[in-house]
Amino acid sequence: DVKVTQSSRYLVKRTGEKVFLECVQDMDHENMFWYRQDPGLGLRLIYFSYDVKMKEKGDIPEGYSVSREKKERFSLILESASTNQTSMYLCASRPGQGFLLVPSPLHFGNGTRLTVT
Amino acid sequence: QQPVQSPQAVILREGEDAVINCSSSKALYSVHWYRQKHGEAPVFLMILLKGGEQKGHEKISASFNEKKQQSSLYLTASQLSYSGTYFCGTPRPLNSGANNLFFGTGTRLTVIP
Numbered sequence: 001d002v003k004v005t006q007s008s009r010y011l012v013k014r015t016g017e018k019v020f021l022e023c024v025q026d027m028d029h030e031n032m033f034w035y036r037q038d039p040g041l042g043l044r045l046i047y048f049s050y051d052v053k054m055k056e057k058g059d060i061p062e063g064y065s066v067s068r069e070k071k072e073r074f075s076l077i078l079e080s081a082s083t084n085q086t087s088m089y090l091c092a093s094r095p096g097q098g099f100l101l102v103p104s105p106l107h108f109g110n111g112t113r114l115t116v117t
Numbered sequence: 118q119q120p121v122q123s124p125q126a127v128i129l130r131e132g133e134d135a136v137i138n139c140s141s142s143k144a145l146y147s148v149h150w151y152r153q154k155h156g157e158a159p160v161f162l163m164i165l166l167k168g169g170e171q172k173g174h175e176k177i178s179a180s181f182n183e184k185k186q187q188s189s190l191y192l193t194a195s196q197l198s199y200s201g202t203y204f205c206g207t208p209r210p211l212n213s214g215a216n217n218l219f220f221g222t223g224t225r226l227t228v229i230p
Contacts, residue, residue, distance in 0.1 A: 004158070033217070042119065042204060043159070043220040058217075090158070105149070105161035106218070 003027070004109035006091050012115045019078040021112050023091030030096030032074035033106065034058075034066065037088040046089075049074055050096065081116045088113050118143060120207045122221035129195045129228050137224045139205030140187040148181050148188035149206035149218060159204060162190075195228045202226070 007022040025032065033048040045058030047066040055066050063085060067075045074093075078085055092106040120141045129135050139148060147166050153159040165181035165188055176193045192199055202225045206218035 035220075040125075040222060042222040045217065048217065105164070106151075106159075108158035108160070110156075110158045 004091055004093055004107050006089075006109040006112050008112050009110065010113050010115075012117065013078075013081050014117055015082060017078075017081050017116075019081045019114065019116075021076040021078075021089055021091075021114070023074045023076070023093075023109055024072050025074075025091075025093040025107070026072065027093065027095075027107070028071065029093040029107075030071070031094050032068065033092040034064075034074065034076045035090040035092065036060065037090055037111070043090065046076065078114075081114075083116050086114060086116045118207075118209070119219050120205055120221040122203075122205060122224050124224060125222070126225040127227070129192075129226065131197060131228055131230055132194050135192045135195060135226060137190040137192075137203050137205075137226070138187060139189070139207075139221055140185075141207050143186065143207070145181070145183060145186050145188075145207055147208055148179075150179055150188075150190055151204045151206065151220075152201045153204065153223075154201040157201075162203075192226070195226075197228050197230065200226055200228045 004025045013019050031050050034046040035043045037043050044060050046064050047058050049055045049068040052071050065077045089112045091109040094104050094106050120139050123138045127135055149164050150162040151159040152162055179190045181188045202223045204223050205221045209217050
């Protein structure tokens, strides 16, 4: 079974702090993703990575950055946390797509609920 | 380009049936369904690849109508374990470089005894 592990289930940070959210997967997946989940808005893509050191912006990248130095680890960074970044953050991974037309299933972590005060 | 799900929420008694719809304004070639139980990670249920195709998972099945650009998830004889939020996902445009999904806003399903 694929395991996607997020380092913290709950985090409380102060406005202006630099915040690191860590995600590790154990299945040698090429693709990794960070989503934000808010009530009524569903899952919105922040950033994704299709290989080590490669990253692409998603739909809501403002205020966030990412790092992928190793294949199994994908970090989301809030450079200066703000209250509007209070949310549930979900990491996901899947195998590389190559030339496949249909996206293969995503494997999600349990999420990190971040509160910025 | 985010797909639209309906209803937003539904409450069922055990044994009742429900339908969740997912509509897109763009042409679809596949639809993905996920379920997220409270406090847990979203879990993949199924992918529908062809128009009219139906797939099943437990007593949950789905259909995909390419012409109407929509998919429906059918929960038959619901069980307490079906409670959770259901998301549909539709592929982004191929030229976006993402080969990724847009997720709908979710449908919260609650099954009561």
